[in-house]
Amino acid sequence: MASMLFKQMTIIGVGFIGGSLALAAKRAGVVKTVVGYGKKRGDLHKAASMGAVDRYFLTLPKAVEGADLVVLATPVAAFEQIISAMAPYLKIGAVVTDVGSVKGELVYKMESLLSGRAFFVGGHPMAGSEKSGIQSAFPTLFGKALFILTPTSKTDKKAIEKVAALCKGIGAEVVKIDPIKHDQIMAVVSHLPHLVAYSLMELFFHPRLIKSDMLSFAAGGLRDFTRIAESAPNVWHDIFLLNKTAVVEAIDLYQETLEKMKKAILAAEKGDEDALFKILNNAKSVREKIRP
């Protein structure tokens, strides 16, 4: 069992990720007490009955009182308001982290809102985005997952090392990366794939699509795209908006790639089959570099 890192961890938003993190941290013995904060008493009660939280509050000041670690696990769009509301009640020197999928400018904003009171460490566990709700939480969610931390030049060294130790304690692999670069990378490896999957579903509403009971034939390739199209719309709405610059740039590059693919098909028809074969074979080489 890992050593105790925090006496009191307060989870703001005890849903799937927040709840899983609480269960994992308790099981690993890296936190002593977990306090939950949320808007729905029923969810908090469920979290308590699952052993994810030791006690819970529906008011922010009480929830963060005495915490040496506060984890933001609500939708990202709510972070700024929550930080502003809770800052005056934080213990001096507390560590605040988050589990949001977007970092970038938000990290600098959080850092400045907490400046002089608490230490902010941006975090992003890459795990299970399509699930939601405390009822789906489980303690092994982070096992072997990447847990990205996004230090800036102002990040407190001790704070980030304690958060990193917690991440490792729950079985995750920690990677540190600049917050802006994080968003550029995520736009390509995560946000674009989600957008692509959503768009494949939206295609079925295209007015020029031939009228047919297409979806009853959708057993093939399409089904693989549906897991991520199950992800909560409000979560992805926020992600696409908060990372819009990098996401729109990724869409543009992807459109160019689709155009290249289309040209390769038309070129192959005229006898030049190299371009199409090259693209299809490239796919294999990329796949082999992706973590299993």
Place this chain on the structure above:
Amino acid sequence: MASMLFKQMTIIGVGFIGGSLALAAKRAGVVKTVVGYGKKRGDLHKAASMGAVDRYFLTLPKAVEGADLVVLATPVAAFEQIISAMAPYLKIGAVVTDVGSVKGELVYKMESLLSGRAFFVGGHPMAGSEKSGIQSAFPTLFGKALFILTPTSKTDKKAIEKVAALCKGIGAEVVKIDPIKHDQIMAVVSHLPHLVAYSLMELFFHPRLIKSDMLSFAAGGLRDFTRIAESAPNVWHDIFLLNKTAVVEAIDLYQETLEKMKKAILAAEKGDEDALFKILNNAKSVREKIRP
């Protein structure tokens, strides 16, 4: 056990689909003898040792001799040449079917090449496109899968009913659909999703992508796309080319949908969030209509 439908079924191309079909048909008792044809003796020997074929030949005339059912299970691009080469050796009144992913004009061509000698029935089992090779074949592949048959006005009624009975015998659900419409539907529900997945991999070769070890972060959404990017490049090369009209049309509609998504993100930024929410919620409604 279903009743015997064919005395001798010859499989042309004993790979993953052909081998699985042979194993399934024998197990269901709907064929008495299975004969294999292929180019590699090792693969045919493996098929025999697995019990998929009772005997095999490396020459087409011998393989089809006496068969009352011949199944084309090679890559689609080879069909025309194979049909032409084997036609003179077919038993009069034999049934010829195939398991190719593209139908359309090809069905009319096969039909005319066999006219007066044998009956052609176009077939397309929707199962397991990413696997390949006889070593991966298994008899339950078609259980609950859709098996599409593509009759034309010239299709022999008795022939198609016997093929349909075989499909049902191996556990598949039979759907009959016009060959041209089949290709239009497949372009959207299967070929486009494969192309989209291949393109997401190809994106990593885009020269304007930021330089970074992106793929080590690809645990998220991207991984769901990799199963179909594992599909054999030569198979999909043929499919994209043979169905190029419908595939290129599907790419065009998809690009319009991505553009709509991009506009929705930019509109949401300016305060109009309805369009983006609508797309994300639509995705859910589509997913629910897709066969599990």
